Amino acid sequence: MSEAQIDPRIVLEVRDLSKRYPGVVALDRVSLHVKRHEVIGLAGENGAGKSTLLKALVGLVQPDSGSIEVRGTPVHVQNVADAARHGIGMVFQEQSLVPNISAAENILLGCEGRAVRAGIFRTRTLRRLAQAQLDKIGCTVDPGARTETLTFAERQMVEIAKVLGIEERTSVEPIILLDEPTSVLEPEEVEILFGQIQRLREHASVIFVSHRLDEVMRVSDRVYVLRGGQVAGEVDPSRAVPSQLHELMIGTADTGNHYHEDLQARTPPHRPRIVVDSLSGDGFHDVSIDVRQGEIVAIAGVHGSGREDLCRALFGAGQIISGEVTLDGSSLSLTSPRSAVAAGIGYVPAERKVEGMVPVLSVAQNMTLARTELVCRGPLLDHRREAQLVDAWIERLNIRTPSRNTGLGRLSGGNQQKVVLARWLLGDGLKVLLLDHPTRGLDVGAKSEVYLLMRNLANSGVAILLLADSLEEAIAMSDRVFVMNDGEVVSCVPSPPGAKPEPIEIVREMV
Amino acid sequence: MVHTDVTPLVKDEGASSERPARSPVFTRARLLSLMPIVAMVGLAAALTVANPRFIEPRSLVALVDSAAPLAMLAAGATVVVMCGGIDLSIATLASLTSVLLALWVPTLGIGAVPAVVGVAAVAGFIQGTIHVVFRIPSFIVTLGGMTVFSAAALVISGASTIPLVDTGATDWAFTRIGGQVPSSIVITLLAITLISLVMRLTPAGRWVSAIGYSEPAARLAGLPVAAVKLTAFTLSGACAGMAGVLLVARTFSGAPALADSLLLPAVAAIVVGGTAITGGHGGVWRTVAGALIVTMLRVGLSVVGVDSAYESILYGTIIIIAVALTMDRSKVSTVK
């Protein structure tokens, strides 16, 4: 007997929803329910499954198993328009408004109804209908304004107004999904948003996702905490304490030697390798950090913290406005990735498929891409030398491939990543390695191999900067953790082997 | 295989269940790779059936000879397409080259040839620079270039044909070696071989492929993206210049619109040969095959008795079909 028959107030029920990607479990038998006029909070780390769950509810992702029931009826949501028909709408994290048309047009996009007669727009009706939606949340934005002239907060309200249109079209109360709506808002704007959410609750049900626990606690009636694709717990915010939530988010599982902590050097490295001094650029400002020889330094931070921008800037792939970077004492001019490579810096980007590898080239060609001069004699390629070098690394890194000439696109994710990593290991010149989410999308075995490689590299003197997928990874792997928030470095937490900090200490700074 | 004296950095834990994907022999990609060869053979067979004299050595040589300037013209542009761009200016640049050559032969003699090829290379270089520095899409830069070169040719020549005064300067490009083999074929093959060898024996080939297929990845691997693109455009210009020289050699004059009508056949040669406009895949030898196919189609039309007016329709259709077939669709999510 479904819960809706027991409790007619339940508008949305998710049962045992699961979703796997190659090598990764995104959702693992997730079950939750939402009651009418309730605000449900979803909390969890990056990668815990919050976004995947929302995308499954709105039809952007098809679950492998499990069911979704809306008001007691099982539904199969095929796409966003389908979700709207069932009363589910989402305000996306990356805004989904067309910038060069008016707010009113965006609100009524795809469902202009009476505002368009015989293919002709009736502007007054359009305005009226759009205004009705905006009034529901008390938004004072001019519906005729061109969307790109609005501030981020105003655009968000337009998106909410757009989602509320579901009510008119389906004559049921909508279920509204808010995906990280506050991460780029100013504090005053956050207050306004919370006011709107209270208004929303009068004729809708809301699922509110945020990494900011204080907000989630304030706004929600109940909070589900996700961890590793599973529901770690359900919490009543009026009675819970933030640290309880932290525990649920991060867990206390014993990781065994997954992170090869036994290889972490007991005496902390002390000779500085790369020193960043008051660096400002696109997305970060006044950052001063350093990484020592043989050290692994992690930077922790949420979306918008600026850590990815900093990492790219250190590789010459971002904008540096002011400040200085020195490597082994000499100042660097990081104008392009080429200059960074020449200085001995390597970078493994987060988006492996698009930015890391060239799928159409072979394993060997990809591996030698950055240091092609190592396999050349003069201007000509030395295929024998390449074969030797590449084969050696294939063996060393245990890369599973039919041959060195196989197209890289055919290998599995873990092996692809190893090839991309190997790119920077050829020759002797590597001094600094910037790793941007290096284990993303890899299964447990592949991750462990990468961690082992990182340990060995560090112990041979390479300075490693790590942007980790999870806080657990960051703490376990690093000697120190810098925390970035809103473009600035807010603290530095030591993480020596045997005396690792509690994740709670760091999460506090991140949010 | 070198055995390293350092212990393996990564132990085989056996935990990873990842295996590389099995590769079926007849993938779509392999089939498409062979498409030009199949088309060539099929067309040759069809033409022989229609006219048995087609397969005679003399007629075959004539066919390849007439395809040579087209192949030369399209060769450099092929490298640009492999880098992910397009060069629409090659035809009018060849026309401009023909005008310059006819004008400069009286004073420079045979030295006019390297001079005009040099000018054409510079023209390509300038277009490449504008594309790279100002980040203007290559098809706009070369569309503009196309117009500028056409205008220049018209102005310099006074909109009239300029006869070649001293054919000695270009005879070598339109003679028969050993009385049998047309020199234009040899020259074109030499150029294509040179380009192909450079691409294969130096890192250039893989760099071009990387840039064409995944420019972000190429950039983040530290590749000299700007330099490679500039070289491609310069090469395209030089090949267009050389094509102009070949044309002057056989028409004994330079004219402001001499090669203009070759743009479409050149683009057709590139795409029919199998070079993908999405970048990464392709090669200059494929363009040679494409040029032969395009020329055979043209010959075929007249053999079958179809009006040459239909050529244009044919080019348009095969360009569309060839591109539709060779595009890498996984790369293009929204087509613009």
Place this chain on the structure above:
Amino acid sequence: MSVQSMESGTRTKGRPAHARGDLIQDFGPAVALVALVAIFAMVSPQFRTVSNLQNVLDSAAVLAVVTVGITFVLLMGSIDLSATGVMAACALSVSLLVANTRNSLDLGTAGVVLAILMGGAFGLLSGLVFVVLKVPSFMTTLGVAAIGIGVATVLFSGIQPSINDESLLGWASNRVLGFTQMTILAAICVIAGWAIQRYTRLGRYASAIGGGEEVLALSGVRVGPYKVAVFALAGCFYGLAAAMVTSQLGSGIVQAGGDYTFAAITAAVVGGTLLSGGRGGVLHSTVGVLIITVLANGLILIGVSPYVQRGVQGLIVVIAVGAAAWPLRRRMTVVK
């Protein structure tokens, strides 16, 4: 959708669009137009006569109609290189459908309507290939242009058809309020084009597709049919322009399409209709048409060769695109 992409993408504090940047884009070209007129008026006494200014508008008529059509495609973020070819086919068609020297048809206005529909049919072809086969628009329309030229050549079959239809000829010769009938017709087209862009769903969705196609798809709009419709609409404008050119020339020729593709793109871009889509519009493009025409007229009056003009146009479009893209250059790290 992979796990990678779901967590990717840093959220940026979206800054509202600069009002100042908009002003430049909206009024810059108009100011440039006024400046041009003023400069030429000062430099050339012939320029500032009333009859010359009427001349300018008359000579802008055909380009204006073509540019209105191409504007819709540009708003979507695509490109249309087929205008010249489509115009050629439609010009030959109209000259064979109205009273002419080659056959005994005399369809009058119906003939013109049929030519417009033929243009629409070509546009439909472009749109279908673009949407169904997903071939990028510049390749698709390049192919369709070739097909159009081919159709025109076939229809021409060596004998030029001269038209005898009085009313069609009258478009170019009869005057209303000092302007030719054609100019009035062009003005009506501009107004109609503006109305379509601003008030109809087709027009507004075209702009929305250029600004955020994915958003439309997410909102449940089937984008494909609108794209096809936009290409068909553009084709209809090209068909009408073909009739106008035929009226000017008095007969149907394959070169009827002239240089209009390139000139129309230049005009649109100069007027502020960006290649990236979602910006500008019919009014912007029309200002661009006037700028190009005033420039051409003025240059001729001060003695500059018409060929140099074409070259100047080529430079202008490259500069205009570069200037428009300059503020975005940091984001456009991959340019194809």
